[in-house]
Amino acid sequence: MFSVIVVVAAIVIVIVAVVRQPDPAKRALLLRRAGFTLMALFTFFFGAFIVGETFFDPGGWKAAGLVAAWAVPMAGLVALAWYRPSWAVYVFGVLTAAVIGISVWFAVNPQGWRSFEDQHGPIRAVITFVLVAPIALLGLKRTAAAGVLLLAAGIVPVAVSSLGSFLGFASLSVVSSAPVITGILYLVSARIAGRPAPPAHADTGPAERP
Numbered sequence: 001m002f003s004v005i006v007v008v009a010a011i012v013i014v015i016v017a018v019v020r021q022p023d024p025a026k027r028a029l030l031l032r033r034a035g036f037t038l039m040a041l042f043t044f045f046f047g048a049f050i051v052g053e054t055f056f057d058p059g060g061w062k063a064a065g066l067v068a069a070w071a072v073p074m075a076g077l078v079a080l081a082w083y084r085p086s087w088a089v090y091v092f093g094v095l096t097a098a099v100i101g102i103s104v105w106f107a108v109n110p111q112g113w114r115s116f117e118d119q120h121g122p123i124r125a126v127i128t129f130v131l132v133a134p135i136a137l138l139g140l141k142r143t144a145a146a147g148v149l150l151l152a153a154g155i156v157p158v159a160v161s162s163l164g165s166f167l168g169f170a171s172l173s174v175v176s177s178a179p180v181i182t183g184i185l186y187l188v189s190a191r192i193a194g195r196p197a198p199p200a201h202a203d204t205g206p207a208e209r210p
Contacts, residue, residue, distance in 0.1 A: 028193035032143055035185035039136035042178035046129055070130050077134035085141040089149075092135050096153045099127060103157040124161070125175045128153060132179040139186045143193070147186030154179035 050070075055063045077095075081088045102124060106113045117123055132153050139146030154176040161172060 024192050028143075028189040031185045031189035031192065032139065035182035035189070036136055036140060038178055038185075039133065039182045043129075043133040043136070046175065047133075050126065050129070070126055074130045074133060077130070078137055081134045081138040081141075085138055088134070088138050089142055089145045092131070092138065092149050095131055096135075096149050099124075099131060099153055100156050100160065102127065103160040106161050107163045122172070124157065125172050128157060128172065128179075129175050132175075136179070136182055139182070143186045144190035147183045147190060150179040150183030150186065154183060 051067055054066050058066075077088075077092075080091060106124065113124075132150060135146050135149045135153065139150070158172050158176050
């Protein structure tokens, strides 16, 4: 409950700051930074939660292997987003489609996924987490594309999966909430950045007489 209050308060502060900022470029930058900060905090806390739960059960070297199984691909996607943003747009588009495909598979065969996730944990939530964090970083260089991808990765899998079963709905919706908010902020930022700057107000008063 406290985390929800903090997020709502942060969003209100950002909205007030954006409304009070007359420069469109600065407003767009503020929204983009707000979205990235939200996703950075989400990535830190959700990642720490997954690591803690994994080392609690099963623990040991098996836990280290499970953490590396998602942390290493995430690091690779982060590097791709930062150093090759043009390539990353297409790669993330394909991966987002794959995540949506997994959700369709779950909707068709929820019982099979139930037994699989009972043995291996919330795989769909972890896969979504591994994907949306690098997309958020991409938003610093390709804001509009990242906003669309975040909304697709955050909304579509939850909606499609709920058609088959509500198994894992809580974890999947939690991991999708921050990407959806950030995606909206990114798209608004991109739209504002595309607007022309307002004309400067020249002094039209009467010239001062000598």
